[in-house]
Amino acid sequence: MSQSQLFNHVFLSEPKLSFHPSRRSDVHIHPLKGLLQFGPYSKGLLVPDPIRIATLAPAGESQYLYSFLKELNSAYEPTERKEYLPAWPGFQRVFNVRMTAAGQGCHLELESQLEQEVDVSGAPHIALAMAITRALQQLDSKRNLFDVLFIYLPDRWQRGFTGGTDEDFDLHDHIKALTAGASMPVQIVRQGSGLSYSDRASVMWRIGLALYAKAGGVPWKLAHTEPETAYIGLSYSLRPMVSGKPRFVTCCSQVFDADGAGVEFIAYDTNEFEVQRENPFLSRTEMFRVMTRAMDLYRRRHAGRVPRRVMVHKTTEFKPDEVDGCMEAFHLCESVDLVQVVEDVGWRGAFHEKSGNAQAAAYPVPRGTLLGLGHYDALLWTHGAVSNIGNRPYFQGGRGTPRPIRLVRHAGHGNWDETAWAILALSKMDWNNDALYNPLPVTLEYAKVLSRVVKRMERLGTTPYQFRFFM
Structure with a gap:
């Protein structure tokens, strides 16, 4: 041509994005700077306060998730995308809601024998999926006691995240299919991209936004x-x-x-x-x-x-x-x-x-x-x-x-x-x-x-x- x-x-x-349902002046083209300047669109509405967090982790490793959740209320300066990413001041300061650990029975660990099953099994994805499914069924009975579930998946289980060459299996999608049917919001935390990723401000912005939205919040809407x-x-x-x-x-x-x-x-x-x-x-x-x-x-x-x-x-x-x-x-x-x-x-x-x-x-x-x-x-x-x-x-x-x-x-x-x-x-x-x-x-x-x-x-x-x- x-x-x-x-x-x-x-x-x-x-x-531009809108950050208030009635104040038309609360708009910004930058989603994160808009949140820092005006707060979320649903500030004071819809979202439970505090947001109650349930956890599921490998045997003996729940403390990694607890430490990670504490990080969400800490402040971090960005080390990458500095021309775009603002400093993270803490979850409560951004979204104006608190977060807390859910009540008794909402913090589970997978069976200790799962480690060996994943290591030696010819189908580690099936062993992993079955163990997580059993834990999710237990948590479903406590559904009224928490708002969002955090699941920690370590990198050493990588071989169980997908199926074989001829199998249409993805552990992430399997978990989402199970929990969506139970109306259970889930945040999966990986070791490499979450717990140990070097830029903590980047991780906190990404997880913090997802947590707020999964709890029912509206970070922003379109303006005009x-x-x-x-x-x-x-x-x-x-x-x-x-x-x-x-x-x-x-x-x-x-x-x-x-x-x-x-x-x-x-x-x-x-x-x-x-x-x-x-x-x-x-x-x-x-x-x-x-x-x-x-x-x-x-x-x-x-x-x-x-x-x-x-x-x-x-x-x-x-x-x-x-x-x-x-x-x-x-x-x-x-x-x-x-x-x-x-x-x-x-x-x-x-x-x-x-x-x-x-x-x-x-x-x-x-x-x-x-x-x-x-x-x-x-x-x-x-x-x-x-x-x-x-x-x-x-x-x-x-x-x-x-x-x-x-x-x-x-x-x-x-x-x-x-x-x-x-x-x-x-x-x-x-x-x-x-x-x-x-x-x-x-x-x-x-x-x-x-x-x-x-x-x-x-x-x-x-x-x-x-x-x-x-x-």
Whole structure:
């Protein structure tokens, strides 16, 4: 494609985050500095105070978790990402809630013989999974006595974290599938990435944010968004083949409010689908069902009102039957956008500060750069240089050439600005991450997690799930 065929590019402003439900001035583009300046969005609301912590650790090693939890209320200076990461002043000072050890019977250790079983077993992942499952069943009987469970997994058990070459097993996802079904928020703490990681400020920000969100808190929301808008992330997960049974797919539909919060999702199994290149596509009837249930979620939170505008994101194309099913479900909405978000694209870009200058700028393409390829295609740089974070443009990760994502519109009209800005804003709504943004909007980042975990759940409930149980 020659330069003359490209549409003009625009620079979308960096979305701001809101840290108070009524004070419109409590906004910031930096999530962590916003927390330090204003406190969390749900300050004084929703979150238990104190947050009661239960623990599960290897035999004789609970003290490692106790020491780690004490660290959360200590102060640390960052030793990495200094241009972005502020000092950690302690959990209570950031979130304005206390944390404490849960009551009697909420602190368990795994059986001492598990060490030998993991060392000598030909299937260490099964031994580990069975031991943790037994402990979780015990803790489930004490569920009303704690708010969040911390599980410590040492590096020496690494060989039991995944299954064999032909086995679809992941210990992290196995634990989440068990605990999500019991509405039990869990924080898994690894030795290398948690207990012994050198930058303690980085660890505390990451774990502290996750703990607050898993306890039911809302760290921030999007500011200055279009009201009466619903964002829906759609993901499918092919269940493993089981001998003698038809293959089926689990549909996950997540619904986000206009401010990027209100994270709930529904999941159910269907066998009305077609598979192309290992990607399932729903029939018109099934797409209508899943989108109708998504609308029910939104209406339940908004006194029966339907949104004026709906944006649906997924990573594969919308087949004609899927488009028809969506449009039938959203017939009461004024505007519907069905957008495919493609992460792996061959496009790259270099930024030139002056037109015609052959020398590229000293920093990458700005985040928020939007380049139209046509009426139905556009490139959006969700990863790139960001101004007003430090003394110079901040480039997350600090190296490489940022790749854009490709947006393909399968339904909807108008220019790309509003659709692209919403995706840019939603890339800042992952409360399980201390980074400024993710490459993908939260509608699809969470879809990745859900598709991995939900397929491992033996039974799917009929009521909506809260995503905090899957984080």
